[in-house]
Amino acid sequence: MLTYILRRLGATILVLLVASFIVYTLTSIGTDPLADLKQSNASNRQELIDNRIEKLSLDVPPVLRYFTWLGGASRCLILQCDLGIAFSRSDQPVINAVSTAASSTIQLVTAATIIAIIAGLTIGILTALRQYSGFDYTVTFMTFIVYSLPIFWIAVLLKEFGAIRFNAFLSDPQISVWAMLLAGLVAGIIFMSVLGGSWRTRLITFASAFVAVAGLMAFLGLTDWFAKPTVGIIGVILTGVAAAVGVTAISTGLANRRALYASLIVVAIWAALYQPLQYLFFYVPQGWMLLIMYVVAIIVGVVVGLLMGGDGKKEVARTAAIVSFITFFVIVIDRVLLVYSDYLDRIPQSGVIATIGSQTPNLNGDMWFQLLDGFAHLVLPTIALSLVSIAAYTRYARSSLLEVMNQDYVRTARAKGLTERTVIVRHAMRNALIPIATIVAFDIGALIGGAVITETIFAWKGMGALFVTGLERGDVNLVMGFFVVTGVLAVIFNLIADLLYSALDPRIRVS
Incomplete structure (x- = not known):
């Protein structure tokens, strides 16, 4: 495998060299870095022009300038990158501008990518298992609509209904009876369609979902939850139990009692630690503390799984670790919501859900305030990026799984008497993920390269905004800084996709 990776990296370096030369040359020829100074009315205009020409070596032909830039870029191999200066950003080093923009974009696309992958694959699997049902037709129709909508239109709709109107609702949260009944009706139809079965089973599912969701909405309205949201220990326990049942059903099947009991x-354990954790969160509100606790959550799950696993220690430990992570995550959400009221008092009167920027300027507060503020600014652009990706992943997952389900080895697995869950999860889905792995890998690299339209609409200063600024101002160094990040990421994720093939299908050898 090492030989294969080194060979691929060697070939990729040649591709990056040729591509960077073309991008640098075309950008240098097609833009004018002196345009803003030529239109200036400053008395020392010529002096400023001469200074920029000298600073950027504009009197040197673009081809020769490229090799000067390449010399500085090659120092990245020894962790001493020199990508030049960005005159459009007050002569800021390009490496600093790219680092800031990349961290902002990664913050934006991480949640969107995770949500899109999980939701898209889940919905795609469900539609494949309910092929030609009403649920399948409805999801197919909706995914085509979402996939065809331009991202700027989705962003505008989210600003109107997800921010402006929702913030108006939060200012005076009153849930009407009709809203409760409508929410229950929608939930009943969704769960009935997903679970399927006989008409008697579907009616029971519909009634159960209708009562549960309508009752939950009534409870939230009566307790004024939207004005003072909280989870509490009861919510943590209920969420944890639901996660234990759901994760166990998918991972090992509910017939594996050891996995369920371990979860x-x-x-x-986390319910018992709920109150002591509140003191820890209060006295040590630091990011490193949260990272350590997440690692501890995984370790706790693994240890409990190994102790309870019996012959299937690996599966039980994996299930318990996932449930432990989810439960602790809910506890963190509960702690963040405790500062909700104080947060409202400190932000402008525009509402909780923000429509522009990545943070509230001059917001003073500890880590919990920053987390809540980050979520308030992330929610809309995250949904905008996720929706289109979910629609795409749903279609890919559905078609890929349907193709695999008709293979001989799937019929053989069923003939051996394996449960349907085992056939789907362990046999069919693993092979169905092979073509999806390529799409996911390239999408992640493309998203980190910057979502130009989304970042522009939500005034998010990320890689997309950096690239647009570089092109508009003719800042070649800034454009090349963007190219270095996106090019390297494209190479890395392409290599990861190839390695995933061998992990998903043992018949594929990396050689």
């Missing part, structure tokens, strides 16, 4: 034990 429930993990939930009980």
Whole structure:
């Protein structure tokens, strides 16, 4: 494998060299870095022009300038990058501008990518298992609509309904009876369609979902939850138990009682630690503390799984670790919501859900305030990026799984008497993920390269905005800084996709 990776990296370096030369040359020829100074009315205009020409070596032909830039870029191999200066950013080093923009974009696309992958694959699997049902037709129709909508239109709709009107609702949260009944009706139809079965089973599912969701909406309205949101220990326990049942059903099947019991034990551990954690969160509100606790959550799940696993220690430990992570994540959400009221008092009167920027300027507060503020600014652009990706992943997952389900080895697995969950999860889905792995890998690299339209609409200063600024101002160094990041990421994720092939299909060898 090492030989294969080194060979691929060697070939990729040649591709990056040729591509960077073309991009640098075309950008240098097609833009004028002196345009803003030529239109200036300053008395020392010529002096400023001469200074920029000298600083950027504009009197040197673009081809020769490229090799000067390449010399500085090659120092990245020894972790001493020199990508020049960005005159459009007050002569800021390009490496600093790219680092700031990349961190902002990664913050934006991480949640969007995770949500899109999980939701898209889940919906795609469900539609494949309910092929030609009403649920399948409805999801197919909706995914085509979402996929065809331009991203700027989705962003505008989200600003109107997800921010302006929702903020108006939060200012005076009153849930009407009709809203409760409508929410229950929609939930009932969705769950009935997803679970399927006989008409008797579907009616029971519909009634259960209708009562549960309508009752939940009534409870939230009566307790004024939207004005003072919280999870509490009861919410943590309920969420943890639901996660234990759901993750166990997918990972090992509910017939594996050891996995279910291990997951429930993990939930009980976090419920017992709920109150002591509140003191820890209050006295040590630091990011490194949260990272350590997330690692501890995974370790707790693994240890409990190994102790309870019996012959299937690996599967039980994996299940318990996932449930432990989810339960602790809910505890963190509960702690963030405790500062909700104080947060409202410190932000402008525009509402909780922000429509522009990545943070509230001059917001003073500890880590919990920053987390809540980050979520308030992330929610709309994250949904905008996720929706289109979810629609795409849904279609890919559905078609890929349907193709695999008709293979001989799937019929053989069923003939051996394996449960449907085992056939789907362990046999069919693993092979169905092979073509999807390529799409996901390239999408992640493309998203980190910057979502130009989304970042522009939501005034998010990320890689997309950096690239647009470089092109508009003729700042070649800034454009090349963008190219270095996106080009390297494209190479890395392309290599990861190839390595995933061998992990998903043992018949594929990396050689």
